Each structure stands twice: as C-alpha cells, then as structure tokens.
Amino acid sequence: MHRSTADLKTLALELGLSQSTVSRALRAHPGIPETTQRRVIAAAEAAGYRPNARARSLATGRAETIGLIFPLERLQLPETNFVDVLAGISTVVTRRNYSLLLSPFADDEAAVLRRLASTKAVDGVIITRPLVDDPRIALLNQLRLPFVVHGRSEVAEPYSFVDTDNDNAFERLTSLLLDYGHRRIVLVNGLAQFRYVDARAASFRRAFAARGLTPLPDAIEFVSMTEATGYETAMRRLAGPERPTAFLCGSVFQARGVYRALREHGLEVGRDISVVCHDDGVRGVSAADFTPPLTATSTSIRGAGEKLAATLIDLIERKVAEPLRTILPFELILRDSVALARP
Amino acid sequence: MHRSTADLKTLALELGLSQSTVSRALRAHPGIPETTQRRVIAAAEAAGYRPNARARSLATGRAETIGLIFPLERLQLPETNFVDVLAGISTVVTRRNYSLLLSPFADDEAAVLRRLASTKAVDGVIITRPLVDDPRIALLNQLRLPFVVHGRSEVAEPYSFVDTDNDNAFERLTSLLLDYGHRRIVLVNGLAQFRYVDARAASFRRAFAARGLTPLPDAIEFVSMTEATGYETAMRRLAGPERPTAFLCGSVFQARGVYRALREHGLEVGRDISVVCHDDGVRGVSAADFTPPLTATSTSIRGAGEKLAATLIDLIERKVAEPLRTILPFELILRDSVALARP
C-alpha cells in the first residue's frame, strides 16, 4: 500500500512544496493558510507519512520520551506495588503522546542516570524509592535532566515529587488505635534507609506524643514489605514479653503475614487483637478482601503513577518553572479489624 | 565536574583529531592504532562523553531500542503473567545494551505498530497473545519492522516466535489423568480466540484419541484465566449432571479458583478429586505452594521473556536471516493433587 520510504523530501516533492512548508503545515504552524495545510495533511495521510522520530528529536532537542529508572528486581519480586505505579505512568504517557523508556539497572543507578542524560535518549526521568538523604537528586540537578521523584527525601536541593501523605496517614491510624484504648502497638514499618519509613515512624510517634503517651520502646519494626516478614514479625512479637494488642502495618503484604500469624495463634482479628494498615490499592490485594476486612488508610498508588508522569511532562514542556510538589490524599476506611483493647 | 556539552566536535578539537578518527576510535574500528584509541578513550572518559543517541541512530539507522506492544489493561489486571514476561525481556535488553520502549495501547494496536514503524523509534517489536489468525503478522511483515511473537498463530506468513510447548504439555497432563483412570475430565481452558487455547484443546483431545477414548462432550471450558472464573467454572461443573473426577487448568490462577470451589464442596484434592495444571512460573503463585501441592507442567514464562528479547535482537543484528522459532520445554512435576479416579 504505502511506500515505506515516505519521508519529508518525497512528500514535499509530490506536493510541489518545500520541505519547510510541508513541515510547518503538518504541525499547524501559524502563517500557513488553511487550504495549503489541508492539502498537505491529506497527502501525508495518503502516503502514511510520519516524521522520523530520530531526526525530529535531533532537530528539536526533544525526544518526547521519558524514562523510568528502577532496580531490575522490582519486576521480579512478587510483592511489589511497582507494577501499579507503572500502570499509572503508562496511562498518562500514552494519553499525552509520549513514549516510555524502561531503564532497569542491576547495580549502578548513577551510571544509568548519567548515560540517559548524556545520551539524550529521554527528556526526563522518574526515580523511585528515595533515601532519607538521596544522592540522585543532586546528581540529576547537576546533569540538568528534568526529573520527578516518587516520594520525598531530606535533601536541601530543589526537586519535584509526588508522595503519599505518610505524615498524616500513620498519625491517623495510630490515633485510631489509641482511641480504642491500645497502647502496646507495634508498627510494622519498612526498611530504615527509605525516607517514607522515617516519615511513618515520626508520624506514629507524633500520635502518641499528642496525648502525652509513649509507645513501647521497641514499638517500631524496620523490616521489608513482604508477607513473610509480616508473619515473622508478628510471630516474634506475640512470643515476646509484652504482647502487643494491636499491629499497624505499612503495607497489605505485611498485613497478610500478620493475619496469618494471628490466626495461627488462635487470635481473632477485630476481637482478640486489632490490626490496621496502609493500603496503596495494589492490584489484587485489597484490605477490603481480608477476613475480617481490614481497616486501612487508602490511597491509589496507580494514581501516584499517573501524577508522576503528568508532573514530569509538565516540567519538560515548561508549563511550569519551579519544582512541582504533590502530596496525595488518603482516606481512612473503617472496617472490622479493630476492637477495644483488652487489658 | 564535566561539561555537559560534551559532543564529538569538542572532544575531537581537544584531542587535535578529526571527528571521524575519534568516532572510529571510540567504536574500536579497525585501522585505528591502539595508542590513538587509548588516548581517545581516556579523553572521552574524562569528559564524560557519550554519543548522542538520537544523532547516532539517525546516522546509523539503528536505534538500539526495541518496543513491547501490549494492551494497557495487562498492567492493570492483578492476575497476569505479563509482568514476568516483562521482567525477562528487561533482563536481556539491559544485558545486551538495548533500551526497551513500552508501548501500551488502548484499542488500536495496528495504529501503534504503524506509528512505531514509520516513526523509526524502535528497531523491532515484540507482540504478544497472538490470535489463531493474527493480522498483525502480515502487517509487520509488510511494514518491514522486525518482530517476534510470544506464541504462535496459524497464518502462512513467515515469522519468528517463542512459544510454550502447549502441544505436548496438555497431552501429557491429560495422559497422566487418564493413567489414573479419570475419564470425566474438565479442561479449564482460556478464551477461544487465542491460538494457544486452540492448541491446548487439540492436545487434550489427542491424549484421549491416542487411547481410543472420548472426552465428555462439554469437556472443554473456554473461560478467562482468573481465579474467579476457575472457581465459577468448577462450581458449575460440580453442580452439573456428570460430575467430573478431575480438572485440568490452564493456569495457576484458575487452579486456585478450582481449589477453592472443591474445598467448599468438601472435596479433598488428591483424594476425592484430582487437579493438575500448567504452571508458567509466575512470581508468587507457584503450584508447589498449593495445599495440597499441585501436580503441574512447569515452564518459565520469564525465560520466555528472555528468549523473546534475545531472539529479536539477534534478528535485528542480522546474526540470522530467516525466522527463528523457539518452543520452550516444560517439565512435568508430580505432586499430591492426583488420585485414582473414584467410580
């Protein structure tokens, strides 16, 4: 059907116009009369013409592509919210006519960032899981590669981010448990290097402090976000000296493990012991489907992905100058997993 | 530290060489003496120089990027083996220094394919879930865009593919059940439009035919690959007139649903009733972890992803001329979910 060698030159020749005019007509530049434009567009359509992305991006300096950098294992591990973030990003990228370059890395993330910057393959990148003091932010600023962070860091550098409202969510969950009379609460948190883990710990302590209370000295468990560690942590704490009356879990995966441990101990959630958690809305693992349904703060991690992509693209297109900062709201959903504390 | 405007011209100027020589030295072209090459490489390193990917790919005609085309919802649904395929692809793409462009589509896949081809954004693409008679194959051949298919189709066109050995796996699983005396076997298959579903049905029937037996007239259920449909299908069949003595499931997701249904009916798998399945090795859903452990043919869908990427890159680099066809082996793993048929 169409020649596959449809390039600007040929098209211009056929139309008896110059390349400039054709190029401008196709991009609806001002100064091109409507009749010409219509003619050109019709011819382009007929020829199945699309500008060569490489040439265009070389000429314009923009690739209309964004990169997502992540450790390869986030795709390999079963318990991850990464795919949901990816789904959100994909949606917006597609909607805004950008492309998404996946850049997994095995160990040296900085090298990947450097390559992406000097190679000019993308107009900007999304980075994830920031550390408390994350060096990537300074690096990206220095490389002048637009970026947005999924989460926050404590660095002084300016940067755009999209984050969950950890500061309030965990205070709220903790308060709820305190309202029900719980004092021996265990926070099953994430690994300490990440900033959100910090924020959640602080948020937890704030809730206690607000009522002049003190959490258990070993109230906070810094463990990974899996069912297995949730289980293991709960088992350990139940066997310990000061048996907790409530668990607050950082993820539904951990909560699953906690539920299993409690069940094994013959404890009924929502009667003998209480559990709450933060629910990112990961595909297929909803707090609502637990038995009994799990009280949780709920957000949409996929929504975060969408916002990340939208923010980055806005940044790239300079619709904005300074850092864009988004904190996504959450909703506390009461279900059946909380009971009054038993003495 | 480095100038971020490190381009070939500047580098060549600094070295007192021409762009051609520097370019050649960096790519270890023959004819460049080792001393020069070393000098150039050292200077490039010091300057943090990387060739601009856009310019290079415009000049060479190759982007060193492959595309993965898929319906957006495959990222949104919880029960999918897509992420595992993606993980495999990512691994190999990274290892071979290619980039991966994700191209989700909402409805018009052909349009995406056309755009990718004329836009020259990728050197080749991977397409998934071929239909029995899949039009994409002819389209891609016509567009002259290298591609490899995950799965097979029945079209006459030549094409490269990587596929699971459905033809033998399902015959094998069926034979196993027949060996145990089962006759009233239900195959919980996938949706009929896909070629692999066809292949599995045929494979199933072959096993019966090989012994001069006939399956139930309604032996094969063409349903989606989810826990919910597995459950629903099993419930329906258990309530029906000719209660099956065994279920053969196309995926672990379906098998999960079937297990649940059987449990609700008070049937003990591996004693009162038998179940086998095909296990793609999806992250976090292993047949080995079922209770009781589920007998299954096992393959690695992630391995398929790796092979897909490797095949496509080989194709692109013309290490081979004609279609590459891979059928991945499987292993039958006997566990505890099969018992002798009860009359």
Added chain:
DNA sequence: GTGTATTGTGCAAGCGCTTGCATGGTAAGC
C-alpha cells in the same frame, strides 16, 4: 501610482553523529 504591510513559501544551516573515499606520510620491495 508609490510606499509599506502582509502573506505564502523557500533557502540553507544546523542538530551530532557515521562512513565512503581521499590523502599524505612512512615502510617495504627490488
């Protein structure tokens, strides 16, 4: 009828690289 805007289009440079071919210099052959 002259002068000035305005309009539609084209020229040519340039984005940053690769590569076929040419060139000058040195080594080898006899």
Added chain:
DNA sequence: GCTTACCATGCAAGCGCTTGCACAATACAC
C-alpha cells in the same frame, strides 16, 4: 632511488527533520 603498499587520519556528505531569515507576490493605504 623509485615504485608499491599500507597505515593513520581527515574531508565532506548525508541521515531526516526544524527553523531563522529572506524573498517574491499580493494587498492595503493614501
């Protein structure tokens, strides 16, 4: 000492597009 070969490097075109500026033609004002 002259030819032939080879070696190291450079020239310049070209990949397919965009875009600043120039230009001719027409429209408008007076």
